Amino acid sequence: MSRPHRLIGCASGRDFALCLTLTPESVRVEVTDTRPGGLPAYTQRLPELPATEAESGCGLLLVEALADRWCTGPQGPCTKTLWAEVDRAPSHC
Numbered sequence: 001m002s003r004p005h006r007l008i009g010c011a012s013g014r015d016f017a018l019c020l021t022l023t024p025e026s027v028r029v030e031v032t033d034t035r036p037g038g039l040p041a042y043t044q045r046l047p048e049l050p051a052t053e054a055e056s057g058c059g060l061l062l063v064e065a066l067a068d069r070w071c072t073g074p075q076g077p078c079t080k081t082l083w084a085e086v087d088r089a090p091s092h093c
Contacts, residue, residue: 023088026068030083032075 019030063070067084075081 026085026087028083028085030081032079032081034079 015034017030017032019028019032021028021030063082063084066086068087070082070084072080072082
């Protein structure tokens with residue numbers, strides 16, 4: 001596995017960490033949020049569309065549409081992580 005690249009920052013009063021890992025097979029993105037609660041439920045179906053005037057709620061739709069695999073889960077007592085992987089196409093060089 002390749003060495004992951006990490007970014008730690010703050011958005012709207014809460015901390016987050018972003019980790020990107022590139023392997024020969026895939027790209028993995030992990031986002032850890034320190035805001036308690038609000039863990040999105042992983043299901044085998046596409047999340048429902050938000051109202052057209054909604055300013056949020058499209059994140060999991062994008063993850064589901066673009067990722068080959070994804071999941072969510074608690075990372076500790078006050079954090080949660082969503083990870084997604086996208087398979088890399090084989091090089092034809």
